[in-house]
Each structure stands twice: as C-alpha cells, then as structure tokens.
Amino acid sequence: MSEKILVIGANGQIGTELVTALRNIHGAEQVIASDINNPAYAIRHSGPFEFVNVLDKDNLHHIFTKHQPSQVYLLAAILSAVGEQKPKMAWDLNMTGLIHVLDFAVEFKTEKVFWPSSIAVFGPHSPKENTPQYCVMDPNTVYGFSKLAGERWCEYYYTKYGLDVRSIRYPGLIGWRASPGGGTTDYAVHIFHEALKKGRYESFLSADTALPMMYMEDAIRATITLMNAPAETLSIRSAYNLAGISFTPTQLADEIKKIIPGFEISYSKNDPRQAIADSWPKSIDDSYAHKDWDWQLEYDLPAMTIDMLENLKNII
Ligand code: AKB
Numbered sequence: 412m413s414e415k416i417l418v419i420g421a422n423g424q425i426g427t428e429l430v431t432a433l434r435n436i437h438g439a440e441q442v443i444a445s446d447i448n449n450p451a452y453a454i455r456h457s458g459p460f461e462f463v464n465v466l467d468k469d470n471l472h473h474i475f476t477k478h479q480p481s482q483v484y485l486l487a488a489i490l491s492a493v494g495e496q497k498p499k500m501a502w503d504l505n506m507t508g509l510i511h512v513l514d515f516a517v518e519f520k521t522e523k524v525f526w527p528s529s530i531a532v533f534g535p536h537s538p539k540e541n542t543p544q545y546c547v548m549d550p551n552t553v554y555g556f557s558k559l560a561g562e563r564w565c566e567y568y569y570t571k572y573g574l575d576v577r578s579i580r581y582p583g584l585i586g587w588r589a590s591p592g593g594g595t596t597d598y599a600v601h602i603f604h605e606a607l608k609k610g611r612y613e614s615f616l617s618a619d620t621a622l623p624m625m626y627m628e629d630a631i632r633a634t635i636t637l638m639n640a641p642a643e644t645l646s647i648r649s650a651y652n653l654a655g656i657s658f659t660p661t662q663l664a665d666e667i668k669k670i671i672p673g674f675e676i677s678y679s680k681n682d683p684r685q686a687i688a689d690s691w692p693k694s695i696d697d698s699y700a701h702k703d704w705d706w707q708l709e710y711d712l713p714a715m716t717i718d719m720l721e722n723l724k725n726i727i
Contacts, residue, residue, distance in 0.1 A: 417480035420487030422446040427589035465508035475515045484525045485512045493593030494554035505557035513568045528580045528650035531555035535690045542692035544652045562649035569648040578650035586627030587722040595687045603719045611675040614660040615682040621693040625655030626710035640704040654697040666716040
C-alpha cells in the first residue's frame, strides 16, 4: 500500500531537505508538507502543502482527518539558543506539540511517527567523550530537557499504546539548502556562507569547542533508514545516539582554508551559546544505531567541507 506522509515543520533546516527526499522516494502527491509559516518556493511548488499549527488541536485534527497519514514526521521545534530567550514558549511548542501529534497518531492509527531528539539531552554531568546511549543526563537548557522529556513520552506511547515512534538524537546538522534556525551549532553552517561571501568569519564558539556534527546528506539518510528498519530490530524507542563527526571551529576553519586559502577565523567572547556548547558532549557513541539498523556514516570532515562549498557557491 502506498504511504501518505505528513511532514510538520517542513520549512525548517531538516524539513526542507526531508520533504524533497521523501517526495523523490514516494512521489510528490504522497508527501504533504506543512508548516505554520509560508512555504519556501521549492516546497510549495513540488507537492501539496498545508498550514499547520501543532498547538492548535482543531487545526491539527482537521489535517489528520483530511489526509489520514500513514507516517508523520514532527519537526516543528524551538532550538537551544532561541529556547533560552523564550523558555516557556519553547517548552510549550516542543512538548505540547509532541503530545498533540502522539495523541492523534494513536486516534488515527498512524503507522509510524518520527520525532527528532538531540545531543542536547545530555548535560554537564554526562560523559563528554564517546557519550554512551545510557548515562547520567542532566540537560540544563529548556530545549535539552524538552527533548529528554519528549523521548520519555515517545517510549511511553510505544509501550502503552503500541505506537511505532522512532527517534534520533541528532548532532548539529550542516547543510547548504536551508539555514539553521536558532541553535548552538549554527556556527558550522554560517562559517561556510561567510567564507564564500567575505573570506572571514567570527565564531561565537571558542576555538577549541568540540561538538558532534553531521552533514545533512547523512542525517536524511539516517532518518529514512531508521524509518524503514523492521520494527523488531529496534531496541530503542526513546531516541538513538548518532555520532556524526566531531570537530572544533579551528579544525573546521583549517579544512575550509584548504579550499579557500585566504580564509580567516576570529572568535568572539561572552556569547551565551558558549555555555550551552560546554554542557554538551564532544563526541558520541552510536553503536546501537550500527547494531540495530546497520548505520554507516559517509561524510567525514574533508568530504563534507568540499561538498558544502561546491554546492553553496552556486546559490549565494
Ligand atoms: C541546536 O544547536 O540547538 C541544535 C541541536 C544540536 O539540536 N542544532
């Protein structure tokens, strides 16, 4: 039977790329992009679009009734940096939005739900290197503890109602098709734009701040691989660790210099995002993803840098 896939939050960094990938796989008409804001041109003109506010239960109920989705991807969220400026709004959107979708997915017998978690679920007392799937988790950002609570809700709906929810703890995501929106790892996208436009960049994270990151191509492939995996192979119904590639702003700048030799990086001080980055892991152990759904990373730091610059230079 053909899928009917609803992507909520289609205008965001992940949504823009995921909608395109899913439309290529399932056919444009089978993938309903939705967002609270006007869609990007590519989303609007490549298939169906609906305005959706996940906090508006009537609106969301109407969309489920109209489309009866077999799969839902809920991507609408407020990320770590903006979440610290609007803590109550971040909690409300990230938590209430998730529960609305989980409830309707149960009511409408949606076959599978995808919801993104993040490395932000870890906190200052979590191990920093090779952070395991199971360890102390004391996130101190609203975004981080909304993701941790969300993971618990996902597992709860799986156990209690049999809802097939799947999730990944994404590292910082780097892509050229869409801009990130309000995260701590955003520097690793901005740096490419500024390198091409100005030949220099001021990083809001310090020179030696190592964080787990991942190229969007890998992140989309991971998401679709997890969603296609046979349910019985999945041992985790909270969210899977995903390692990606760990690097510092200096290491990324050195890689960019291999292609743009005059590129210069400087570092600002006292940015509030530094404290958030300092509370997160430097690297991640993703052995469960390897074992359960045969996950393999493709893009390392040099391959990602070459591909980013190659594609970005054609569009900026
Ligand atoms: C953020 O920086 O808030 C996000 C994330 C790591 O989840 N990119």
